[in-house]
Amino acid sequence: xxxxxxxxxxxxxxxxxxxxVSETTLDEEVLxxxxxxxxxxxxxxxxxxGKNWGRIDPLGPRNLLLALTGPLTGFIGGGRTCxxxxxxxxxxxxxxxxxxxxxxxLKCAGYxxxxxxxxxxxxxxxxxxxxxxxIRDARRLWGLDGKQTVKxxxxxxxxxxxxxxxxxxxxxxxxxxxxxxxxxxxxxVSAVLAKWSHAAGYGAYGAVMGSKKLKALVAKxxxxxxxxxxxxRVQSLMEEMYExxxxxxxxxxxxxxxxxxxxxxxxxxxxIRNWQEEWHGERSIGVINYESRVWVKRFWSDYGCPVxxxxxxxxxxxxxxxxITDNPDYELQAYCGTNLGIFDPEGNVYxxxxxxxxxxxxxxxxNVIGFAAELYQRGILTKEDLGGIEAKWxxxxxxxxxxxxxxxxxxxxxxxxxxxxxxxxxxGRIKGVDCMPYAVQFKGIEVGAHxxxxxxxxxxxxxxxxxxxxxxxxxxxxxxxxxxEAERTMGDxxxxxxxxxxxxxxSIWEFFTAVTGWPMKHEEWVxxxxxxxxxxxxxxxxxxxxxIVWDPEKDDDNPQRWYMPLPSGHKAGAxxxxxxxxxxxxxxxVDFGWDENGVPTSEELRHLGLKDVDxxxxxxxx
Amino acid sequence: MMSxxxxxxxxxxxxxxxxxxxxxxxxxxCSIQHEGKxxxxxxxxxxxxxxxxxxxxxxCTQCNNYPCVKACPFGALSINxxxxxxxxxxEKCTACGVCINxxxxxxxxxxxxRKRIVICDLCGGDPKCAQICxxxxxxxxxxxxRVPAVTYDLxxxxxxxxxxxxxxxxxxxxxxxxx
Numbered sequence: 001x002x003x004x005x006x007x008x009x010x011x012x013x014x015x016x017x018x019x020x021v022s023e024t025t026l027d028e029e030v031l032x033x034x035x036x037x038x039x040x041x042x043x044x045x046x047x048x049x050g051k052n053w054g055r056i057d058p059l060g061p062r063n064l065l066l067a068l069t070g071p072l073t074g075f076i077g078g079g080r081t082c083x084x085x086x087x088x089x090x091x092x093x094x095x096x097x098x099x100x101x102x103x104x105x106l107k108c109a110g111y112x113x114x115x116x117x118x119x120x121x122x123x124x125x126x127x128x129x130x131x132x133x134x135i136r137d138a139r140r141l142w143g144l145d146g147k148q149t150v151k152x153x154x155x156x157x158x159x160x161x162x163x164x165x166x167x168x169x170x171x172x173x174x175x176x177x178x179x180x181x182x183x184x185x186x187x188x189v190s191a192v193l194a195k196w197s198h199a200a201g202y203g204a205y206g207a208v209m210g211s212k213k214l215k216a217l218v219a220k221x222x223x224x225x226x227x228x229x230x231x232x233r234v235q236s237l238m239e240e241m242y243e244x245x246x247x248x249x250x251x252x253x254x255x256x257x258x259x260x261x262x263x264x265x266x267x268x269x270x271x272i273r274n275w276q277e278e279w280h281g282e283r284s285i286g287v288i289n290y291e292s293r294v295w296v297k298r299f300w301s302d303y304g305c306p307v308x309x310x311x312x313x314x315x316x317x318x319x320x321x322x323x324i325t326d327n328p329d330y331e332l333q334a335y336c337g338t339n340l341g342i343f344d345p346e347g348n349v350y351x352x353x354x355x356x357x358x359x360x361x362x363x364x365x366x367n368v369i370g371f372a373a374e375l376y377q378r379g380i381l382t383k384e385d386l387g388g389i390e391a392k393w394x395x396x397x398x399x400x401x402x403x404x405x406x407x408x409x410x411x412x413x414x415x416x417x418x419x420x421x422x423x424x425x426x427x428g429r430i431k432g433v434d435c436m437p438y439a440v441q442f443k444g445i446e447v448g449a450h451x452x453x454x455x456x457x458x459x460x461x462x463x464x465x466x467x468x469x470x471x472x473x474x475x476x477x478x479x480x481x482x483x484x485e486a487e488r489t490m491g492d493x494x495x496x497x498x499x500x501x502x503x504x505x506x507s508i509w510e511f512f513t514a515v516t517g518w519p520m521k522h523e524e525w526v527x528x529x530x531x532x533x534x535x536x537x538x539x540x541x542x543x544x545x546x547x548i549v550w551d552p553e554k555d556d557d558n559p560q561r562w563y564m565p566l567p568s569g570h571k572a573g574a575x576x577x578x579x580x581x582x583x584x585x586x587x588x589x590v591d592f593g594w595d596e597n598g599v600p601t602s603e604e605l606r607h608l609g610l611k612d613v614d615x616x617x618x619x620x621x622x
Numbered sequence: 623m624m625s626x627x628x629x630x631x632x633x634x635x636x637x638x639x640x641x642x643x644x645x646x647x648x649x650x651x652c653s654i655q656h657e658g659k660x661x662x663x664x665x666x667x668x669x670x671x672x673x674x675x676x677x678x679x680x681x682c683t684q685c686n687n688y689p690c691v692k693a694c695p696f697g698a699l700s701i702n703x704x705x706x707x708x709x710x711x712x713e714k715c716t717a718c719g720v721c722i723n724x725x726x727x728x729x730x731x732x733x734x735x736r737k738r739i740v741i742c743d744l745c746g747g748d749p750k751c752a753q754i755c756x757x758x759x760x761x762x763x764x765x766x767x768r769v770p771a772v773t774y775d776l777x778x779x780x781x782x783x784x785x786x787x788x789x790x791x792x793x794x795x796x797x798x799x800x801x
Contacts, residue, residue, distance in 0.1 A: 074660060101646075101671070108662060147800060154672055167719035169731025169739075170680075170781065172663070173672055195674040222734040224653070224661035235654065242647075242758060252759075296792040297675065299760055301645030306758050308643045312675045314793050322796035324675070 004028050005229040006071035006515035007036075012111045012133050014126055016212055017061060017118030021133050026112065032518060036070030036112065037082035038095025038492035039533045044115065045093055046536050049086060050616060054545035058088035059186055059211040061119035067177060067192075067217055068113035069103040070495025071516050074225045075234055077241050078497030079104045079303035081177065083192045083200040085208045089364070089419055090444045091548055092541025094203030094471045095492040099302040099310075100194030102175030102219055103495070109221025116212060125216040127157060127174075130223060138215040142184060145357040146193055147324075149178045153218055161220060174220035180359020182407040183210040188419035189368050189406075189446065191361035197325045197352065198302070201361025202445055202474040204419070229517030237504075237511045244503035245306040251499070252299070255309030258287040260333030263449070268571040269457030271339040271449050273377075273393050274370035275440045275561050278451040279569025282343040285333065290345045300326060307500040315346045320396065323353035328362070331475075334449035335366035340373060341393025354400040358407040364419065367446035369402050371420045372412070374438050380431055387411040420446050422548075440559045441473055442466040443541060443550050448475025453562055454571035461584070462576035463558040468588055470537035481584075482591040485537075486530030493533065532608045535593070535600045539613045542599060542620055552598030556585060595621070632706045632768040633744060635752050637679060637777065639788055642762035644669060644677035648751035655750045656740075663734045666742040667751045667763075670781035673800050676788045679763055681751070682708060682729050682742040683777040690741070693724030699741075706768060707744040715739055727778035 003009040004026075011024045034043040045064060049056050056062050066084040073079055081103040083096045106113070110131045123142040124135050141152055154173045161171040175194075182190035183206025190206030191199035209215070228234050245252060264270035264280040272280055291298075294315060299308035310326040328336060328348055336351035337343065355365045369391075375381040376391040383390055387410055389401045405413035415430075416423045424439035440447055447466055450458040458475065459465040465478025469485060476498065477488040491498045494512060501508060509520050520529075544550050558581065565575045589596065593604030599621055605614040649665035657664050667681035684706050691699040691708060698714035699721060701707075715738040722730045722739070730739045742749075752763040768774075789797035 104662065150674060151800060158672075165732075165736075167717065167722075167732065168736070169719070169722045170670075170728050172668055172670055195671075222663040224657065224659045224664065224734075227659070231659065238650075242754075246758070297640070297643075299641070299643035299645075300675065301643040303644075303646050304650060305645050306647060308645060308760075312792065314796070316794045321794065322799075324793060324796065 004031050005517050006075070006226055007031065008107050008110050008112045008226050010111060012114045012128060014114065014116045014133065014135065015118045016116060016120040016124065016135065016214065019135055021135065024115070033529065034533065035493045035529070037068050037097070037495035038084065038489055039529070040068050040113070040493070041066045041082060041084035041095055042093055042533050042536045045084065045086065046540070046613070050612065053540060053543040053616070054549070056086055057546055058086040058091065059207060061212070063208055063211070065116040065205065065208045065212060065214065066113065068495070069107055070493055072494040072496045072511060073103045074107055074304065075228065075238070075515055076496045076501060076511055077238070077245070077307065078305040078500045080495050080497055081200070082492055082495050083177070083205045084203070085205055087203040087205070088188050088207045089204040090472050090541055091544040092443070092470060093537050094445070094474065095489070096192070096200035096203040096205060097492055097495065098177065098192060098194050098200035099198045099497060100175060101303045102177050102194055102217070104225070104303045105175035105219035105221050107221065107225055108223045109219050110223060114217060116214060119211065120213040123213045123215050125153065125214065125218055128217070128219040129161070130221055141215045143181060146178065146180045146359060147196060147357060149180070149216065150176060150196065153178070153216055157218055157220065172220070174218045176216055176218050178216035179206040179209045180357060180407070182359040182365065182417070183207055184359070185407060185409050185417065186210045187360070187407065187417040188422065188444070189361055189364040189417070190359050193356065193359065197356045199356065199361050201363050202471055204364070206359055228515045230514040233514035234511070237507055237514060240507055241500070241504050242306045245500065248503050251309060251503070252307055254287050255311055255327055256330035256499070257290055257311065257327045257333060259330035260337065261286045263330065263334065264338060267456040268454035268566060268569045269451035270334050271370070271440070271451065273341050274339060274374040274438060275451065276374070277568050278453060278566055279571065280338060280343070285337060285343045285345070285348070290327070294345045294349050305497065305500055309499050313349050315349050318346065320346050320350040323350040325349050325352040325356060328352045331449050332362040335363050339366060339370045339449070340399050342396055342399070343394070347394070347396030350396045351399050351403070354403050358403055360403065360407065363448060364446040365403065365406070367440065368406060368416050368420050368423065369399055371423065371438055371440070372402060372416055373399070375427065375435065380427070380433050380435065381412060385412040419444060437560045440561055442469065442559070443472040443555055444548065445472025445474060447473030447559070450475045451562070453566050453575045455574060456571065462581050463562050464581070464584055464588060467556050467558055467585065468592065470534055470541050479588070479592070481588040483526050484592050485534045486526045489530040489533045490525060528608065532610065535605060535608060535610060536613055538594070538600055539617055543616065556598055633747055633749065633765050634684065634768040634774060635681065635744070635749050636764045636766045638762050638764070639678055639784055640791065641760055642669065642677040642679050643760050644671060645760065647754045647758060648679055648763055651750040651754045655745055661734070664740065666740050668731070670785070672781060672785045673789050675792060676785050678781045678784045678788070680727070680729060680781050683727070683774045684708070685726070685775040685778055686773070687775070689724045689726070690721040690730060693720050695720055702743070705744045705747045708741045709743065710739055710741055712738045725778060726775070728780050729778065
């Protein structure tokens with residue numbers, strides 16, 4: 001059998017309990033149907049865990065941690081890895097992608113991805129080199145922050161490879177995916193990170209790695225990227241992308257960092273002080289202040305990316321000196337900035353840097369911090385609960401301290417580490433106050449920095465995109481009717497960056513065909529392939545468990561705060577009503593092939609060839 | 623595989639390390655030119671990233687006295703008269719690694735097939751790496767005419783040395799903890 005083009009053709013399997021490493025050859029038909037990344041993750045997880053889904057503890061040894069590339073990884077600009085597993089945040093499946101050189105190194109080493117099962121006795125990392133892998137001791141790395149982790153692994157692996165081949169010449173550093181202390185301590189807002197400040201945040205897979213005592217995945221390959229079906233066409237499509245990038249000069253010049261002011265001021269959809277407001281006129285957070293005060297490098301790219309939307313930022317003086325991050329991009333300007341009442345670049349860089357060092361997702365972790373700060377504002381949490389921290393809006397140092405309290409699970413940090421939804425329930429119980437009005441999340445996943453109340457925000461109207469999304473608050477995977485998330489599964493499955501490729505959307509399937517040799521029409525993807533992936537994800541999140549099972553009636557919904565009229569700005573008073581939301585939801589259920597209770601119908605599932613998913617959902621239909 | 627045209631003027635690939643985005647379009651262009659495919663480790667320019675944010679494109683500078691050529695015990699290295707680039711005679715190269723140690727910047731490395739050394743050949747005078755870098759506006763690599771009044775040898779530096787320099791330039795005192 002001729003192996004599919006664009007793929008290395010095999011996955012690495014690492015069983016940490018048995019300390020065994022093996023290989024799985026990818027079945028061409030499975031690749032044809034599920035492609036890679038998110039799609040392949042969903043297929044693997046459902047095949048291996050689907051029968052017992054509700055009983056699998058995401059933080060137990062039976063869960064799997066997946067790091068998968070896709071056929072386009074390495075060829076289309078902006079290399080990304082899709083991280084997945086049963087999510088400890090939602091109990092469903094999230095395809096969570098992160099940029100960096102790791103997926104390129106992995107493919108050059110001969111693997112399309114890694115499946116990690118079991119749990120190590122003591123901390124380890126996995127080192128992948130050409131056609132082999134080993135489980136290595138990581139005890140001395142456990143507890144290190146992000147920057148120290150990268151430094152130590154870089155040094156150790158370079159020395160190791162140099163020693164193995166002294167005549168090779170200088171050895172280049174490996175690609176690394178790692179966790180910080182928050183992941184080690186199983187926080188449900190922890191991320192899997194790469195380089196600095198690159199994170200697969202949604203889904204909390206840092207905690208899955210932590211539960212397996214897996215500090216890092218490390219790869220260094222020396223082979224070429226896999227052969228493609230039509231090399232000439234691939235090269236001309238790469239050229240097209242370069243030209244498109246040059247045409248979109250503003251994307252290259254500022255990345256998404258110009259949105260920190262605009263999203264608040266113009267579209268009134270930016271989280272401010274834990275979403276109490278979504279409008280601001282604070283010009284201090286304008287991109288000019290980032291450019292002139294903290295950016296030390298304007299263009300910072302990941303492998304093969306001509307866009308370079310990332311910018312390297314460092315605070316080089318004053319009390320926050322030494323804080324380093326990228327941009328911050330819009331999401332983190334909002335979450336580690338405005339959402340915490342911080343409107344200056346230095347404070348924003350400091351909080352972003354601190355969260356990343358601790359191994360949090362800058363979105364999800366900062367959402368919890370904002371939630372805690374509001375409880376402090378309202379007197380529900382006291383200075384004593386917070387271990388002496390005065391969590392005042394705008395105080396970057398205090399917010400950084402709060403992040404440490406949560407990462408190391410000190411005092412109330414122990415509860416907050418469980419993420420906004422679970423923390424709201426538990427603090428509500430402890431304090432005897434309903435905290436859900438302040439929890440801005442969807443099905444256990446804190447929402448991206450794009451509000452919907454003004455009607456001018458990014459994504460589906462009225463918050464439907466999040467409420468019906470299988471990845472909860474993930475702003476990159478909103479279920480916009482009528483196609484829903486099917487379209488959004490494309491980037492996560494072919495595995496490319498949606499910022500750079502937004503510029504060449506029309507050529508994506510041509511690119512896919514040039515690499516794999518397989519034809520694909522966009523409508524086919526949306527109506528069949530992508531839709532199949534989403535229906536399995538919907539099944540998984542509805543089955544949920546073991547600690548939470550979501551009820552579509554109650555949980556396919558906006559957080560309470562998003563029905564409260566906006567208090568300020570040019571869209572003051574705006575908010576969707578429950579009536580119009582419920583009506584739109586009912587219609588979307590039909591569009592998505594779900595029954596009136598939000599469960600995918602038998603007809604839909606059988607049409608997509610998902611009989612076993614249909615059987616698994618039977619109990620929910622009674 | 624080499625198909626570049628000699629322009630008659632010798633060129634030098636200037637490097638402004640602080641501007642390197644780390645996009646590796648240079649590695650992609652180089653490996654497509656020389657290998658016909660994307661092959662980062664076979665690229666004659668390799669971007670090192672020993673500290674994230676500090677990306678160092680590492681490639682031959684064509685020293686005035688060519689210590690690598692002199693050091694080769696097998697006569698596998700020579701100077702291309704037209705371009706000034708170091709030429710590798712694959713059939714004579716034994717992959718002994720002597721040239722790597724002779725290079726002040728430890729620039730040469732083995733081809734991933736482990737049978738021969740690879741060194742920048744300036745694409746025959748029209749370097750693809752610098753071409754894409756300049757075209758995309760990064761300008762970390764640029765093509766300049768090679769003139770006599772420059773000590774090109776000074777650019778034969780290891781990624782380690784350059785990483786220290788750039789890390790302090792970007793990160794100030796914090797760099798101490800990162801290297």
